Amino acid sequence: MKRQKIAVIGAGARGFLSYMPYVLQHPNEAEIVAVAEPDARRRADFAQTFRLNENQVYLSWEQLLEQPKFCDALLICTQDRMHFEPTMQALRKGYHVLLEKPMSADPLECSLITKEASKRGLLLSICHVSRYTPFWQRMKSLIADGRIGDVVSIQHNENVGYLHYAHSFVRGNWRNSDQSSPMILAKSCHDMDLIRWLVDSECARISSFGSLSHFRLENAPTGSTERCTDGCAVESSCPYSALRFYLQDIKDNPFAKLIADPPSTDNRMNAITSGPYGKCVYRTDNNVVDHQIVNMEFENGATVMFSMCGFTRDINRIVQIMGTKGEIRGDLVKGEIDLFEFSGGIRSVIQTKVGDGGHQGGDDEIMRQFLSDLRDRRFESNLTSADSALESHFMAFAAEQSRLRGGEVVDMKAFRSTSKTASPSLGRQ
Structure with missing residues (x-):
């Protein structure tokens, strides 16, 4: 088996x-030959893990991409608004790319990335890792096999989890859409x-409603302070206490280990007293x-209601x-799928494997598939290709446009056409 040579841009939680x-x-499938990472500790840890010498380690993606092409593919895992430039430069240099989602925070940039990969005949796969999990794979196969006939309607709930929401979207890197x-x-x-x-x-058509209703200054409890460590009178009873949450054993709380590197108790306490967490x-x-x-509403007549909420137990x-x-x-x-077939009134409870690793095994599976696609030179029509991701990205952009305009219905055909030539302003939340 030929080992694929891979360089990583962004050696954080995802990369x-x-x-x-x-x-x-x-190790028989891939060889890591370089990394670009601005954080010195992460850069050193990554280099040590993969035995990279100083000539294989870069402080920025710009430094790495200044070099002549030296490997098969790049894994790009920078922050959301840092995807477009390194991806475009990588494609222009002839690299295949595995790109962390979202492709970009700008619909026009998403379109340009997709076009560039297609024009150059390169593999550009987007990290929509959920498609690779046993649960969603089985769900898709049941529909494709006709077990429930034609899809008429879907109700889909995303339970973000109250602590996950507070960590990532109130205090963390994704708290502010401008960033x-x-x-x-x-x-x-x-x-x-x-x-x-x-x-x-x-x-065909999309509309959306939603807001930031709770995590606002006017809802701060009486006696609360700027930080949890400033003598807050309600810290001990607050469900979002940073002290109680981030000082847990990192084996029990996967978020706790992400606020400091290394995540020693002293380092985490310092992050709580001086950082955003x-x-x-x-x-x-x-x-x-x-x-x-x-x-x-879809062109085949199916309707879908999607609900995301940050106030859930799990x-x-x-x-x-x-x-x-x-x-x-x-x-x-x-990992449970409950199937009911009208003909005969047959009910089947299907237990799918809950995979090891991140996203129920999806993180591992997308790496396996990406490396397999590289070896076998399957560069088009892949399960999570940029072409497939572009449409769902446009749906997300259109939903946000609708929400910011009071829930107006967005015609997707017109939105696609406009987004491929200009980026609609989505504004602040």
């Missing part, structure tokens, strides 16, 4: 912790992608919605798919 375990477990991207894109482009994939039709959740510069619904996706011959109900965390 290093999520995707590199597969490479370490399957990252709107919630429907940053978090829920997975869901837009899954919906588009399951319905298997172009979206110790801010009162009612006093940050956050502006992304904490709840949103999206209504969709992190999960719950789905109900109603067809002309049956119904499917699914619980992602349980």
Whole structure:
């Protein structure tokens, strides 16, 4: 088996912790030959893990891409608004690319990236990792096999989890759309992608409602302070206490290890007292919605209602798919699919494997598939190709436009046409 030579741009939570375990477990499939990472500690840890010398380590993506082409593909895992430039430069140099989602926070840039890859005949795969999980794969196969007939309607709930929401979207890197991207894109482009994939039709019309209703200064409890460590009178009873949340054992709390590197107790305490993760959740510069619904009508007549909410007990996706011959109900965390077929009144409860690793095994599977596609030179019509991702990205952009305009119905045909030549202003949340 020919080993693919890969360079990584962005050695953070996704580029290093999520995707590199597969490479370490399957050294016969890939060789990591370079990294670009501005954080000195992450850069050093990555270089040590893959035994890179100083000539294989770069402080920025610009430095790496200044070099003549030296490997097969790049894995680009920078922040949302830092995807376009390195991806375009990589494609122009002839690199195949595995790009973290979202493709870009700008619909025109998404279109330009897709066109560039197609023009050059290069593999550009987007990290819509959910498509690779056993749960969603089985869901798709049941529909494709006609077990519930034609899809008529879908109700899809994304339960973000109250602590996950507070960590990532109130205090964390995705709290402000001006710095990252709107919630429907940053978090829920997975869901837009899954919906588009399951319905298997172009979206015709879309509308959306939602807001940032709770995590605002006017809702701060009496006696609260700028930081959880400033003598807050309600810290001990606040469900979002940074002290209680981030000082847990990192084995029990995966978010705790992300606020400091290395995540020692002292380093985490320092991050709480001086960084964004110790801010009162009612006093940050956050502006992304904490709840949103999206209504969709597809060209084949199917309708979909999607709901995202940050006020849920667990992190999960719950789905109900109603067809002309049956119904499917699914619980992602349980890996359980409840199939009911109208003919004969037959009910089947299907237990899918809950995969190891991130996103129920999806992180490992997308790496396996990307490396396989490179080896076998399958550069077009891949499961998570840029072409397939572009449509679901447009759905997310259109939903945000609708929300910002009071829920007006967006005609997707007109939106696609406009977005391929100019970027509609989505404004603040």
